[in-house]
Amino acid sequence: MIIPRLAIKNLMGAGIRTWLNVVVLSLAFVIIIFFQSLYKGMGDQAKEAKIDIEFAGGQYWHEEYDPLDPLTLEDAHGFVPGPLQEKVDKGEAAPILVSQASIYPEGRLQTIILKGIDPKQTIIDLPSKFLVQEGDDVPALIGTRMAKNTGLNQGDMITVRWRDAKGTFDARDFRIVQIMRTTVETVDQGQIWIPLETMRELMGMENEASLVVVAKNTVNIPAVQGWEFKNLEFLLADIDNLIKAKSAGGSIMYVFLLLLAMLAIFNTQVLSIFRRRKEMGTMMALGFTRSKVIQLFTLEGAMHSVLAAIIAAVYGIPFLVWFDKTGFALPQGTDFGFALGEKIFPGYSIGMVVGTVVLVLMVTTVVSFLPTRRIAKLKPTDALRGKMS
Amino acid sequence: MKKLCGFTFLIFLCAAGCLAQEWPSGEWILERVDENIGADNKVSISEMVIHGRRGSRSVKSKSWLQGTEKSFTEYLAPARDKGTKMLKLEDQLWIYTPSTDRTIKISGHMLRQSVMGSDLSYEDFMEDPDLTNLYEAKVIAEETFKERSCWVLELTSKGGDIAYHSRKIWVDKERFVSMKEERFAKSGKLLKTFVVEKIERIQNRWIPTHMIFKDELKSGKGTEFFLESLEMNADIPDAVFTKASLRK
DSSP: OHHHHHHHHHHHHTTHHHHHHHHHHHHHHHHHHHHHHHHHHHHHHHHHHHIIIIITTOEEEETTOOTTOGGGGGGOOEEOOHHHHHHHHTTSEEEEEEEEEEEOGGGOOEEEEEEEEOTTOOSSOOOGGGGOOOSSSEEEEEEHHHHHHHTOOTTOEEEEEEEOTTSOEEEEEEEEEEEEOOSOGGGTTTEEEEEHHHHHHHHTOTTEESEEEEOTTOOOOOOOTTEEEEOHHHHTHHHHHHHHHHHHHHHHHHHHHHHHHHHHHHHHHHHHHHHTHHHHHHHHHTTOOHHHHHHHHHHHHHHHHHHHHHHHHHHHHHHHHHHHHHOEEOOTTOOOSSOOOSEEOOOOOHHHHHHHHHHHHHHHHHHHHHHHGGGGGOOHHHHHTTOOO | OHHHHHHHHHHHHHHHHHHHHOOOOHHHHHHHHHHHHOOSEEEEEEEEEEEETTEEEEEEEEEEEETTTEEEEEEEESTTTTTOEEEEETTEEEEEETTTTEEEEEOGGGGGSBSTTSSOBHHHHHOOOOHHHHEEEEEEEEEEETTEEEEEEEEEEOSSSOSOSEEEEEEETTTOOEEEEEEEOTTSOEEEEEEEEEEEEETTEEEEEEEEEEETTSOSOOEEEEEEEEEETOOOOGGGGSGGGGGO
């Protein structure tokens, strides 16, 4: 126990030098946790929004359906099979019909994706209730991004042209009944939603769909011929990959900060060993082995990170709790490429905090140990005279 | 006797008038149109002038057509697109671009996309459909269009897989050339128009050599199509309609 006691005493005795190192290291702690929580929060938020508004409990895709290949969408439809129709009838699933179409905002041709959804569905949080058809006009729902790109407003009529199941052109005027505000770009950008039955009739695709969304927490996922179930792991893989990529980019900053702190500690250790030669000689004369001296100096260095963790907790916890409540407001027009609201709320986990503490502790220990290797070659008589051999 | 003669003459005149009023069947007119324009093989050089919002640009190409299933097109101008080749076999399309030295196979749906931002789709541009096989025709009026007396025909799809559900065409009574055409969606909305500006006599047939295509849902002046040369029933080697010819 003498070594830890001596280490604490020496560390406190170093005064301002210790506290400067500790403060810098504590900043590294807080910033690492801050950024990690920010990326985790972004990922959690984007996933939650996608699940609520687009994926629910997963999707059955028609075997030809590939949302990344719009040219194949015209073939990607089929009769909703019995097991899935049963789920639809029970209100446990919502079929969606997807096709390519063209619109002509201000006389310019623009290719869009036309989607049909049951106005009464409750599986996804899309405001489909506005699609209840009341007159002769076909009601259409678009998102704010689509409205901005096309200059469309609520109540406007828009001519939409498409090819039906036989490849014959058809065109109608749709009325924009609602402009929805959603964080999920993939249900908004370049898309028009209309009532499912109307779309089936216009397309000549009675009782058909391109995909069927099942309710959240659905356990019974039957295998259906010609349709493939895509679970949330598959559907959210893009967000995970994107977060990983962004997180790797963001980590450069805190690696840099950690390097600065480690440089300060390394420098302190080198200076300590140089200035405390007589002290080392005295300890050896009193019976300390070289390894005990190395342990003492390494512990002194490593304890910087323990003190830094305590200091970081003192000011970091209130800051991170406040940040959790207020969130991080995104500047207008910011687009990370996935569903985010106006604010990012951080996401913390015990693993993240413990992982950061262990990482900093290990790095500090290694950095503290490296300069002490010179002690192994130190002769006690030289040390007492103030010489380094 | 005089009264009887006068009465007989009157009946004769009425009958003649009625006969003159009788229009030929739409099918018969459409067959004449197909006969005039149709050929087993065609080799043509044409120029397409696309009028856009920011100005006009032209694309010159040479095409080889065999029936309605096979076609091969090579772009001759502008310099940027020169050497680009397209091969269409049934509903498959391959495009070769010399700048990348690559051949890309495109799904059948690509045929429905606009050619180089023009008012024509690849279908419009490369196919030569026989209207008689696709549409029921009915004569609905006689009209004069560009100083030519025309039959106005209403064409309705026979129900097959066809791009335009109905068309209205103005057919020159003498030359059996479609002078103007309106193409409609299933809902009856006018989608495209096609107007012939100039006709020339080529190989004993009347062939439109200057036409204007217009996507009626789009703003703009449409796309002009100039036929510079045409050889019908030409001898086209089978090797032209192979993927190997794309790289030659």
